[in-house]
Amino acid sequence: AQSVAQPEDQVNVAEGNPLTVKCTYSVSGNPYLFWYVQYPNRGLQFLLKYITGDNLVKGSYGFEAEFNKSQTSFHLKKPSALVSDSALYFCAVRPDYFKTIFGAGTRLFVKA
C-alpha cells in the first residue's frame, strides 16, 4: 500500500540550531514530493516540492529538503531554526494525477 511516514510526532530544537523533520515514503514510480506547514487554526502553506533533478530543493522561509531515492526519504531541513518556525509540518506525496498522500504531521517546537 502507498504510504507516507513521518516517524517523529514532535521535534524539539533550540533557536539558531539546525533542524531536520523526517519523511519517508512507500509508493511506486517517481512520485512528486511536497512539504507543507500549518500554523494554528490555519490551512496548509506550501513550502517546497521535488519533481526531478537536483536532490536538494530550496523552498520558502529558508527551508530546504533533501531527496534520497535509495532510502525513499525526503527530509526537511533548515540551517538555523527560528522560534517562528514552530508549527505542524506535513510531508506529502503525489504518486499520480489523482491522489495526494499526506503524512501524519510532525510538530516542531523551537525554543528561544
Added chain:
Amino acid sequence: KAGVTQTPRYLIKTRGQQVTLSCSPISGHRSVSWYQQTPGQGLQFLFEYFSETQRNKGNFPGRFSGRQFSNSRSEMNVSTLELGDSALYLCASSSGQGRDTQYFGPGTRLTVL
C-alpha cells in the same frame, strides 16, 4: 493573486442538522479537493472536483457530498451531522493538470454539538 478562500470560517451545528461549506479556488485553477483534518485521523481526503466533475473520491459515507460550479467554486455538504464530523475542513486548489501543487484555504472549523 488572491488565495483560496473558504466560508464560513467557523460553524457550530447540532447533531442531525446539515451543513454546506464553500470554497473559492485561486483564479484559473480548475481543481478543488476537500480534506477533513482531525487530531486523531490527520488529513483525510474527501473528494476532488475538476471542471464540475468528481474525479476522485475518498472513503467517506454518502452523507458527505460535493459539487463544483462552472466558475470552479465548490461546495461540500454534510447531511445528518454526527459528533464525529467535528473537524477542520480544508479545501485545496490546483490547476488540475498533472501532479501540480495544491494550495490550501484557511479551512472551516465545524463543531457538532
